[in-house]
Amino acid sequence: MEKVRLLVVDDDPPIADLVATVARYEGWDAVTANSGEEALRLAGEFDPDIVVLDLMLPDLDGFGVLDRLRHNGTMVPVVFLTARDGIADRVAGLTRGGDDYLVKPFAVEELMARLRTVLRRSAGPAFQRSxxxxxxxxxxxxxxxxxxxxxxxxxxxxxxxxxxxxxxxxxxxxxxxxxxxxxxxxxxxxxxxxxxxxxxxxxxxxxxxxxxxxxxxxxxxxxxxxxxx
Amino acid sequence: MEKVRLLVVDDDPPIADLVATVARYEGWDAVTANSGEEALRLAGEFDPDIVVLDLMLPDLDGFGVLDRLRHNGTMVPVVFLTARDGIADRVAGLTRGGDDYLVKPFAVEELMARLRTVLRRSAGPAFQRSxxxxxxxxxxxxxxxxxxxxxxxxxxxxxxxxxxxxxxxxxxxxxxxxxxxxxxxxxxxxxxxxxxxxxxxxxxxxxxxxxxxxxxxxxxxxxxxxxxx
DNA sequence: AGTTGTCCGACAGCTTTTCGACAGCTCCCA
DNA sequence: TGGGAGCTGTCGAAAAGCTGTCGGACAACT
Known part of the structure; x- marks a missing residue:
């Protein structure tokens, strides 16, 4: 497989950095965005294969980012990050398409595992077991x-x-x-x-x-x- | 690979020099900084491939330096140095990615080994065995x-x-x-x-x-x- | 043959690892 | 709402293994 391209969107730089670093360590290409606007810009430029998207952003929130992404016709799969409380329900509704979500604080291996799964599923209809x-x-x-x-x-x-x-x-x-x-x-x-x-x-x-x-x-x-x- | 560029940040000059000397002996380019400010300046000028960063600095502390580095978009890998006690926990949070840390006093060869490992990992997706x-x-x-x-x-x-x-x-x-x-x-x-x-x-x-x-x-x-x- | 440098057995102290017992917690079900 | 089952992490003690000191035998050079 080609080098996976990952876009990480989180307003907390250490977290975004953490995810990006782990992904690079796995040999992926990763870029980070700290706001919704930046995320949209990068989604266009970078053309990621998958996105990690925090729902709590300063400007546009995670849902907004997602809407705009989809509006632009991007079908890129998304894995959401949420705080422990709250919007879990609304997220759940969004995850049908093969997307997924994870509650903060998460373990990096678990995040990577879910990313791999989502990628594998979106890769093709015939998804091979891992x-x-x-x-x-x-x-x-x-x-x-x-x-x-x-x-x-x-x-x-x-x-x-x-x-x-x-x-x-x-x-x-x-x-x-x-x-x-x-x-x-x-x-x-x-x-x-x-x-x-x-x-x-x-x-x-x-x-x-x-x-x-x-x-x-x-x-x-x-x-x-x-x-x- | 090109000549590796190493930035060593430690407020104790003998330690910084020790590391720089060993690195040069290995054929690397090495510069030292004794404060956070200097580190940031050098990071800009020198554009290192890897950074050794003591967490106990007089001005800005190690975490501050890291934040500012990342804030500037530098994704350079970092190996931290810490005293035996204390902040090991906080460091741990930063090291999950692929960055690493070492407790003082360390053995020089061990530091070099970790630097090589981190470099090797960040170098390419297919990390070749050493x-x-x-x-x-x-x-x-x-x-x-x-x-x-x-x-x-x-x-x-x-x-x-x-x-x-x-x-x-x-x-x-x-x-x-x-x-x-x-x-x-x-x-x-x-x-x-x-x-x-x-x-x-x-x-x-x-x-x-x-x-x-x-x-x-x-x-x-x-x-x-x-x-x- | 003397002198200097090297090798290595034995041992004691220390560090690391293993794992049993247990208590708090969460989740599930009645 | 209460009870139970199972999971997770803390503690501590015992076992296993590692490291460095000492010192005598030995080897190499002069």
Whole structure:
């Protein structure tokens, strides 16, 4: 696939920057806009494949931006960001077309996952499943089914996210800080051992059968990969 | 790649110089700033590819500098330096993207390694693995896998760092002092034979099979290279 | 043969990791 | 509205593994 072009619209520069940086890290092209006007201008110039759109903007609000976009005939898919309270209902109504939304504060991996899904859907009518695989472990990102050697595992949301992150990055070693930073909401204060704990719980479920897949790289972090040699 | 342009921002001149010197030694272009204002000015003039930014600055603090940088539309990647205590949490929020941070006191080689990683990532969408190779010894810096003639070695963090340093410098001879200075945190007190010890341990793991790769240059230091006649 | 430099075994202290127990929370259902 | 089930994160203790000090054996150079 071509390099994905992402437009991020959020009036809070750190947030916009955060999203753009993560996207670039994934190899996407990303630009940011801090107002509705700027967003519309950039949508024209930059011609994005997908848009992340905060609903709370100083000038024109998110809905307004969307209307104008659609008015111009742009069918680009949109993922909305909203505060926890409030307009969730109205957003829900807008998400039928394949668009999606996420509540702030979000975890960056979750945002990226939704962007990928939306892109995949909008790419073509025949949307192919996204299945991650490491050794005899598979994760179907559509059905959320995780199997180890065909045995179905039941994971909690957090476990699922951590596992997905590790599988996506496999066979690269990730530090605990990286895992925490990507899988937990930004702003999560936990100076704690949550990551270790979730890994421990994952291991119990995964490695129940078969050889250990999640490996500790002492003094550094964790990887998921087939034990070499 | 072109000559990398690095901007180092730290109010403690010895530290800033240390980093700049090491970077120049690697063939990079490096400039230093000792205050936030200077940093912003230089960022404009010098147009760096990457920035090392101490968070504790006399005038504008590190976060302020970052905000202003971003505000100017600069998407340059940043690696932060922080003291051990305190703001690690706040930093975490900024690092989710792909930027990174390091706690003082750090080891110079570790800083350089992170800079290289961040650069590599921001360079292109398809980020190519970084694999060091000396004779039949290979080190994959992403997976942290080290192999001698395909046999997987298990190294401790210190061993890994020393070996990486030697491999990077190969076939140049490094003195024990250089190794100590680069691989251990600056300010490390050990007037000792740690380096010898780690090398000894490395040898046992590496040279188990095959001919010795790490050679002693008596009265000077160590090199890793294929034994030449 | 003396001197200087290197190697490395043993050990103690320390750091990192693992994981059981538990309490607060949310969500769901009656 | 109350109760229950399941999820998440905190704490702490025990285990595992890593690092540096010491010191004696050994090797290399003069």
């Amino acid at each position: 299945v991650l695989r490491v050794a005899d472990l598979t994760m179907d990102e559509d059905t959320r089914e995780v199997r180890r050697a065909d045995r179905l595992l039941t994971l909690t949301p957090t476990e699922y996210e951590v596992l997905r992150f590790l599988m996506r990055k496999s066979p690269t070693v990730m530090t605990k800080a990286q895992i925490l930073d990507h899988v937990w909401e930004y702003g999560f204060g936990g100076r704690s051992n949550v990551v270790e704990l979730v890994v421990s719980r994952l291991r119990r479920k995964l490695d129940d059968t078969g050889e250990p897949l999640i490996q500790t790289v002492r003094g550094f972090g964790y990887v998921i990969r087939q034990a070499a040699e | 694999v060091l190779r000396v004779a039949d010894l290979t080190m994959d810096e992403d997976t942290r896998e080290v192999r001698r003639a395909d046999r997987l070695l298990t190294l401790t963090p210190t061993e890994y760092e020393v070996l990486r340093f030697l491999m990077r410098k190969s076939p140049t001879v490094m003195t024990k002092a250089q190794i100590l200075d680069h691989v251990w945190e600056y300010g490390f007190g050990g007037r000792s034979n740690v380096v010898e010890l780690v090398v000894s341990r490395l040898r046992r793991k590496l040279d188990d099979t095959g001919e010795p790769l790490i050679q002693t240059v008596r009265g000077f230091g160590y090199v890793i290279r294929q034994a030449a006649e």
